[in-house]
Amino acid sequence: MNGAQVAPDDLVSSSKAADSSNQHHICSRFLKKKPPDIYGQKHVIESSKSVTDSMRLLDKEIKKLPDDIRVGLDEALVYCPEIAASKEHRLLFLRCEQFNVDVSFS
Numbered sequence: 084m085n086g087a088q089v090a091p092d093d094l095v096s097s098s099k100a101a102d103s104s105n106q107h108h109i110c111s112r113f114l115k116k117k118p119p120d121i122y123g124q125k126h127v128i129e130s131s132k133s134v135t136d137s138m139r140l141l142d143k144e145i146k147k148l149p150d151d152i153r154v155g156l157d158e159a160l161v162y163c164p165e166i167a168a169s170k171e172h173r174l175l176f177l178r179c180e181q182f183n184v185d186v187s188f189s
Contacts, residue, residue: 108183109144111136116181127182137177138170140184 113133116125127133145156159167166172177184 109140109185110183111140114182125181127178133182134174134177137182137184138173141173141177144184 111133113130113136115128115130115133117128119125145153148156156167
């Protein structure tokens with residue numbers, strides 16, 4: 084995996100861990116997380132390197148999607164490109180998914 088790493092099981096969110104105990108996610112090799120908080124959550128430490136690399140990996144994962152799955156994103160890019168193609172919108176997605184670029188695509 085060029086420029087990516089597979090996140091170990093302990094970095095997988097609890098809702099995803101319930102799906103499969105052997106699940107791994109694709110994330111930037113520059114991604115660092117804080118120690119667990121009182122709820123066991125490890126929050127991302129954002130850096131310009133990790134954000135840039137995560138955006139690149141996200142684009143790469145989107146390009147891998149079959150057309151029938153990507154149809155909604157393609158439609159959003161036609162009807163509201165100022166939102167769907169914006170860095171801010173994609174960054175919101177990455178933050179929501181703890182910078183795991185593949186979670187909603189598998």
